[in-house]
Amino acid sequence: MATVGTGRRARTRRGTAVRSLLALCLAAGLAAGCTVPGDPDDGRGPSQRSPGTSGREPGPAVLAVKIDNARGARPHTGVEDADVVYVEQVEGGLSRLMAVYATRLPDRVGPVRSAREADLELLRQFDRPVLAYSGAQSKLKPLIEAAPLTAVTPESFSGVYTRGAGRPAPHNLYLRPGRLMDRPAGAEALTTGFRFGRAPSGGTPEVSRTVRYPAARFTFTWSAGDGRWLVSLDGSPALTSDGGRLAPATVVVQYVTVRPSKFQDFLGNNTPYTETVGSGEALVLRGGKAYEARWNRPGAEDGTTFTTEEGERMNFARGQVWVVYAKAP
Incomplete structure (x- = not known):
């Protein structure tokens, strides 16, 4: 042996x-574990793992x-x-x-x-x-x-x-x-439904956008020199372990339903459930501008499509995308 x-x-x-x-x-579809x-x-x-399968190839x-x-x-x-x-x-x-x-x-x-x-x-x-x-x-x-x-x-x-x-x-x-x-x-x-390409017409110049959770804060600041949105977490620059800056090309603030789930943590706090299937409003940040948009995800096996206010497909800038789920007003 x-x-x-x-x-x-x-x-x-x-x-x-x-x-x-x-x-x-x-390759085996995980059918046998x-x-x-x-x-x-x-x-x-x-250790053994036996997840289910979706039935798709x-x-x-x-x-x-x-x-x-x-x-x-x-x-x-x-x-x-x-x-x-x-x-x-x-x-x-x-x-x-x-x-x-x-x-x-x-x-x-x-x-x-x-x-x-x-x-x-x-x-x-x-x-x-x-x-x-x-x-x-x-x-x-x-x-x-x-x-x-x-x-x-x-x-x-x-x-x-x-x-x-x-x-x-x-x-x-x-x-x-x-x-x-x-x-x-x-x-x-990457079957997300995202589409990349030239920015649509219109948009509003945007220097900085902050998204707040009850105990967390995300700020995205446009850097024309980097051509990226610099991320800050709770008021401090979001750095990588080698000293760089987290800086996506596109930021999506997606307004969704956030409801209580049936789960709690060990302190008794309820675990929020973020619903990502459905439709609603969104704000897309790219190229130093903000674009009002709508999102749509018909089913769980579908990606999410974004359209402009005029009903055209919303293109993202090429590079990393951040999707921030924010509670719909």
Whole structure:
């Protein structure tokens, strides 16, 4: 019987094995479940994952990562490489990020935190996405198991996570995408419904826009020199772990219904549910201007389309897109 070493070569072999197993699971549509060996470095045994399937033909899988946005979790790592960043309200009026990767995979992403019920509806627009998260309420776990996605947690795919130094748990857990996937899925996997191209006519000059949650604040300031919207979180510049600035090309403030869910955190705070299926108003920021728009997502398996006030498709600027879900007035 072969033994498993603990050095660099052994970890490389394990990373390759995990990526290969995940690829096989995705190719098989996850119909029979996937057994993944525990990390030899942490002493855990095998874990098993048996999510449901959507019935659609499997396509390339995007990687979605739930990211902590508490003050102690900043600066973030790898968020600047995401194609799309979704912002949602969670318990206590705070916020979390969902970073979606299709064209690039950073070395590390995080800090990684727990999933929410609304994430499952949001991710139905992608073909069997890979969802990396850490922790979920026990009542939510059956819903995650039944969802058409591959859940990657420290328990099920332990070898792809690492703890970072310099900050306390739970703000120090990071995903290593290279140990999970050999390459990014590609732009064709981004079935968001977004369209990119020239800006429409009109629009109102916009220097800065702030979106407020009960206990969180996002400000986007236009930088003509960078051709991007510089992000500030709770009044401070949103930096990357290497000292750069988070700066999307397009920001969408999408006005949605935010209602109480049937879940609560351990303090008894209700978990908000952000409804991303339906239609409503939106504000699109691109090129130093703000455009009034409408959004429409007929069903959970559909992407979201945006149209101008004149009814034409709204084009986004090429580059990273941030979608901030704000409670409709």
